[in-house]
């Protein structure tokens with residue numbers, strides 16, 4: 001049996017197994033097996049002919065956003081509308097066959113937008129199921145959307161068996177299930193500490209390790225073609241924005257949401273005795289520290305750092321003298337004083 005067949009067999013068995021106390025170990029084991037086969041599937045193949053080809057696009061700008069969706073939902077139309085790059089759009093499926101990068105300039109940041117070929121042929125009519133289909137596709141390659149990394153400490157050891165502990169009450173996993181899953185991965189010595197009530201799938205994610213956690217905004221385009229009731233229903237779903245590229249509806253709101261999901265922060269710098277430079281913001285991730293600002297300005301600046309003066313919402317006083325660990329907030333102004 002090939003890996004694909006094995007995966008499909010296990011998926012079928014999971015689907016037909018009722019979820020209850022009596023089947024939880026069996027299900028846990030199936031899930032561990034499934035994750036294992038999927039990982040094998042994603043491993044780069046040794047034969048040159050079937051080597052997985054990625055899209056070679058230079059990473060640029062302050063953040064990147066990929067347009068993942070069914071064929072002909074309007075991804076290329078969106079890219080052409082929001083950036084100065086034109087990407088061919090047409091009414092037939094798979095118009096786009098490669099990755100087309102564009103840049104959105106927003107609040108002083110350059111956001112790289114990637115237009116990609118549609119995924120899953122003929123699935124555009126997926127209707128209500130569409131969103132779960134896409135999620136499933138991304139899940140199966142190890143991408144976790146709008147989730148955080150499970151708070152589980154996991155460390156394989158040389159000996160001593162499996163030590164299992166938890167700081168919270170667990171309702172989905174038990175020591176026995178954890179051991180069973182670990183044995184499936186041929187791990188017989190490890191330290192495991194659950195700091196959160198995680199599911200078997202989340203535990204498997206921690207063992208496998210190479211999961212990618214990223215924010216996701218579900219964008220429903222072509223609302224000009226559906227009823228107001230349907231638009232209303234979609235707009236109320238979590239993490240959703242409804243738009244129409246054709247009629248240019250709600251695009252400003254989409255940008256605002258995009259900005260929020262990217263969690264970026266603009267910091268302005270200021271030289272002593274001069275006004276802040278509002279034309280050239282430093283763009284960092286939300287939660288960035290003064291040290292991050294220093295690194296962005298110059299590699300060696302942090303080592304010459306004496307203190308910084310910060311104006312803005314992150315401080316009680318404006319200006320306030322702060323150290324390297326101070327957390328910056330959006331639109332703060334900073335003046336760095338060197339030793």
Ligand SMILES: Nc1nc2c(ncn2[C@@H]2O[C@H](COP(=O)(O)OP(=O)(O)OP(=O)(O)O)[C@@H](O)[C@H]2O)c(=O)[nH]1
Pocket residue numbers: 069070071072073074075076077078088089090091092093094095096097116117118119221222223224225243244245246247
């Ligand atoms: N009615 C309507 N049509 C739209 C809208 N946005 C895009 N379209 C049309 O939908 C068709 C598909 O658009 P594309 O931009 O090529 O879609 P795509 O997702 O890039 O498609 P692939 O690259 O083939 O996966 C085109 O005929 C567009 O003109 C919209 O908001 N409303």
Ligand SMILES: [K+]
Pocket residue numbers: 071072073089090091092093094095096
């Ligand atoms: K198309």
Ligand SMILES: [Mg+2]
Pocket residue numbers: 075076077088089095096115116117118
């Ligand atoms: Mg396209």
